[in-house]
Amino acid sequence: xxxxxxxxxxxxxxxxxxxxxxxxxxxxxxxxxxxxxxxxxxxxxxxxxxxxxxxxxxxxxxxxxxxxxxxxxxxxxxxxxxxxxxxxxxxxxxxxxxxxxxxxxxxxxxxxxxxxxxxxxxxxxxxxxxxxxxxxxxxxxxxxxxxxxxxxxxxxxxxxxxxxxxxxxxxxxxxxxxxxxxxxxxxxxxxxxxxxxxxxxxxxxxxxxxxxxxxxxxxxxxxxxxxxxxxxxxxxxxxxxxxxxxxxxxxxxxxxx
Amino acid sequence: xxxxxxxxxxxxxxxxxxxxxxxxxxxxxxxxxxxxxxxxxxxxxxxxxxxxxxxxxxxxxxxxxxxxxxxxxxxxxxxxxxxxxxxxxxxxxxxxxxxxxxxxxxxxxxxxxxxxxxxxxxxxxxxxxxxxxxxxxxxxxxxxxxxxxxxxxxxxxxxxxxxxxxxxxxxxxxxxxxxxxxxxxxxxxxxxxxxxxxxxxxxxxxxxxxxxxxxxxxxxxxxxxxxxxxxxxxxxxxxxxxxxxxxxxxxxxxxxxxxxxxx
Numbered sequence: 001x002x003x004x005x006x007x008x009x010x011x012x013x014x015x016x017x018x019x020x021x022x023x024x025x026x027x028x029x030x031x032x033x034x035x036x037x038x039x040x041x042x043x044x045x046x047x048x049x050x051x052x053x054x055x056x057x058x059x060x061x062x063x064x065x066x067x068x069x070x071x072x073x074x075x076x077x078x079x080x081x082x083x084x085x086x087x088x089x090x091x092x093x094x095x096x097x098x099x100x101x102x103x104x105x106x107x108x109x110x111x112x113x114x115x116x117x118x119x120x121x122x123x124x125x126x127x128x129x130x131x132x133x134x135x136x137x138x139x140x141x142x143x144x145x146x147x148x149x150x151x152x153x154x155x156x157x158x159x160x161x162x163x164x165x166x167x168x169x170x171x172x173x174x175x176x177x178x179x180x181x182x183x184x185x186x187x188x189x190x191x192x193x194x195x196x197x198x199x200x201x202x203x204x205x206x207x208x209x210x211x212x213x214x215x216x217x218x219x220x221x222x223x224x225x226x227x228x229x230x231x232x233x234x235x236x237x238x239x240x241x242x243x244x245x246x247x248x249x250x251x252x253x254x255x256x257x
Numbered sequence: 258x259x260x261x262x263x264x265x266x267x268x269x270x271x272x273x274x275x276x277x278x279x280x281x282x283x284x285x286x287x288x289x290x291x292x293x294x295x296x297x298x299x300x301x302x303x304x305x306x307x308x309x310x311x312x313x314x315x316x317x318x319x320x321x322x323x324x325x326x327x328x329x330x331x332x333x334x335x336x337x338x339x340x341x342x343x344x345x346x347x348x349x350x351x352x353x354x355x356x357x358x359x360x361x362x363x364x365x366x367x368x369x370x371x372x373x374x375x376x377x378x379x380x381x382x383x384x385x386x387x388x389x390x391x392x393x394x395x396x397x398x399x400x401x402x403x404x405x406x407x408x409x410x411x412x413x414x415x416x417x418x419x420x421x422x423x424x425x426x427x428x429x430x431x432x433x434x435x436x437x438x439x440x441x442x443x444x445x446x447x448x449x450x451x452x453x454x455x456x457x458x459x460x461x462x463x464x465x466x467x468x469x470x471x472x473x474x475x476x477x478x479x480x481x482x483x484x485x486x487x488x489x490x491x492x493x494x495x496x497x498x499x500x501x502x503x504x505x506x507x508x509x510x511x512x513x514x515x516x517x518x519x520x
Contacts, residue, residue, distance in 0.1 A: 060393050089395040100390035102382075114394035120297070167394065 009038050013171060013203045014059060019068035021054055022155075028054050029065070030227040036205060041197055043206045043218030043237075047249065051227040052207040053097070056173040059205065060092050061085050073170065088162050090118060093164030097176040099156040101148035107159055108144045111135070130166055137199065138162045138192060141232070154185035161192060165200060172196060172204040178213045190216040211253045223249070266374060285477050289407055292400050299405050306409030310371050317366055322421035325362050326428030329353060334436070343437070344447070350429040351448035352456070359422035360460045361508060364427040364467035367414055368500040372475040375406050376496030379479025380489040388480070403480065407472035414468030415461055422460075466511065467504050474500040 014036040022028040028051040036042045044052045057063040061077050070077045075088055094117055101110050111131045115122065122130070135141045138158040148156060156179060164172065177193060178186035192211050196202055206217055214221055214235060221238045223231045225245050231238050238249050266273045330350050337343050348509035379402060382388050391398040430444045439447075475496040 062389055062392065084396045086397070089393055092393070094390070094393040096390060098386055100386040102387055102390070103385075114396055116392075117297070117396045163390075164394065215315050
């Protein structure tokens, strides 16, 4: 699949070069490089424990790399001070694998939390309108007064995405958006990722080990094995490779389903 | 046979870890002082935390304060009676409660109740990535979670200490009244006869330090929790143990300093 809106701005949004990261003696990322262009959905595919989540945590500045550079929207992430990093994060949405909703707050409060603190000029009425609008986008208007513990796994993922969308980010980072969900809910999440991309004009990195998610959401696939990208390209390009590791991944993914 | 020195550690693993932890803890405290005066201020969260720390501890503080006063008086009576000094009981109890017991009992109760609560709450937020979620949505989690909680404990523990002291004195009065039919006014006149401004002031300072310690230790432990639910339990537990330990160390130091002023 090719990125849509080819005539539009095709500038480089995220550029990762020679990234290394280890935790103690455990080398997680070993020289990772990746370019993500405007409005492109890049899927980082690989088995659990290959360093995919670490990669996007470095992109949004939650972790620091040992070496290498990450350039997001023209800014080198590891050189930013706290204030600059906070400004950058307003443009980068992060959807956590566990959804990471604040358990002590209702859905409304979860959504209001980042908005009220980052857009202090907004009136109560405007905040309410924004919350209702974003809940409508993810199709969960009815959950506004519910606590996270009352929501299903799929609903929690959607609310997690809504909470990032409320700040109108230019970039979305999805960490395992479909993990732990049934196939139908997974398809709904995949549709939501595509909807977000079209409605909010976002550029995304999607971390997953789910081939259905990769195929339906990704313009480009980057296959990660042991902290390195072994192949990058469209879904068909990657899986037409003769590399045994890619073929095994493809085979086991469908056997497990 | 020779002992090969490990190159991985500067001294030994445990000593190195202790100094690293100490350095991290001091940086955490320094960060608090940097953030506390910087706007924006989380006023609503501070008020909410004051309610959680103060109001929700009232029952426990009332119970322990009352029992402390009552039991201390009851236990002191036989010793004083032997020397015919029962009339000194109100001032003895007042000195014990105001100089030491009120602040110490309140701090220990708060370390157990509030410290474990904050440690577990922040610990579970840490392991379920809620703190990371705040960070990536451009909200300063330190300001929202740590500053508000430390301010709440620092403000509320002294207030609880004053309340606990009053309730303990009431407990003591009930015992004295029961045995000697002393009036309320004469009991308190006798009690406060030997109390100086320094006693009250040092107790207030102590409870401010205890409150700060409880909040800081619990937030530090919670904020640095790891390894899932086990880590949450460990954070809650070590919040209580470490803050109690530090409270006793601080008690010794403050008593030494106050006594040097007294003489």
